[in-house]
Amino acid sequence: QSNAISHSQSAAVGRRMAHLRFLLEERRIEDRIDDRQLRLRLQRQRMRKLQFEEGYNNICTTNTTSNGERHEPGWLLTQDMHKHDKQDSDNSNNISSLQNLAAQRLGPLLPTYVAACGHEYVGNALQSVSSDVLCEISIALANSPPSEATITDGVIKSLVQSGGASRLVLKGTGTPVEDDFNRNEGNRCDDEDDTHLLSDVGLLAMCPRIQSNHVGTTAPFNNDNVDDKSDSSCDNWETIAHDIATVGCIHLTRLELIDIPLSVASSTNSSLGGISINALRRVLKTCPGITHLSLSGCFRNCQQNTSLIEQAHDANMLIGGSFSSAITPQLFDQFRCNDGEIVSGLDDLLPDLRVLDLSFCNWLTTDALKLFLMKCKQRDNDVEGITTLQHVNIFGCDSLITPSFLHWIDERRSLGLLDGIVLSRQRQTREKYLS
16 A cells, blocks of 8 residues: 555656646746847847948948948958869859858848857857858858848857858948947846847957867967966866867958947947957967958047047057067157067968958058068068068058158069068959859
8 A cells, every 4th residue: 555655656746747847848948939039129129220320321431432332242252262163163154052052142141040049059050061151151241231131249159159160251330339229128148149249259259269068168279368267177088089179260261350340338338339459369369370361441430539549559559560669760659669568460460461451441550551561571581482471452541642651662662672562452352253
């Protein structure tokens, strides 16, 4: 009799546990649906906000460009690519592959998918695609009207989650967008908001790092923070190869940033979009294999306030870097480092840089560009017979084209100090190729 009672009680407990599991799963589904609806609501509200501001931004863009023309988004990613396949492309009647057609269709829809499903789900779905497909997706998104689709932190996280992205183009909104929807919808953490306009959170997701599935932590490849005591070790180092994965852009060689504004600090609004120079510097430092870099139209809001003007100076320091007071003592005063702390420029951060696009960079100064060219040429002279930097595009930088700057260029060229470097002011278009 006691056994029968015990069996009856166990069966009752089992039924109650099954019912509790059912209720828990039902609650999880409801929470997932609510979270998805919240992200989609934020996405739609921000897109409507961009629609209202797109007309003003188009006017500003037209006034700052020559006849409203800009480089075609994606030109840097396809420059000189697959030249050996041109004959095959001609013979195939320029028929694109199905995966390229799918990527071109997916690009404009990717922000909506990420908003609805989350970057982890979309990133897992993109694990099996090649780097060429990821490139085509980013190009398709960059060529979409900002009011219909724009880059978000979640989109970047999904594109770089596999660690296979080697060429990416990220197009921003040009100027930060006033955005208080995040606050009204329950103060979602910016780090978890996949609909957040491109910010430092999304940009830093590109940094290569090791993710341990065993302990659920990540560690950057180049960790300068020696005081970081976070535990990123595995209990059994013999199985570490099975427990870790690389995420971020470990193979990044070409990065095209277009119309990305500087971040604006605000005590009442944390979802303005925009990036900082420090975050960009960190990405470039952890991706030293970049050979093609574009900052076309970035940081155009640098004159908005005092803090942004200081960041504009940091942007010029990023291009030219600093030098000791013993070198060229009467030139480039703003880049001289008297306290012994050297600030690395692009020549140090990206030793393999071949193409640099600085078109429509209204913050760029002639001193920063001169110093960058001199440093690159001096670095190449140390290795005889090698010219790394080949092309610098300053299309739309009308303020740089002064008689004194042109005289400086002609003088250096006559002395052979700029041999092998093309300084271009031509609009670039994207080369079409098949993969």
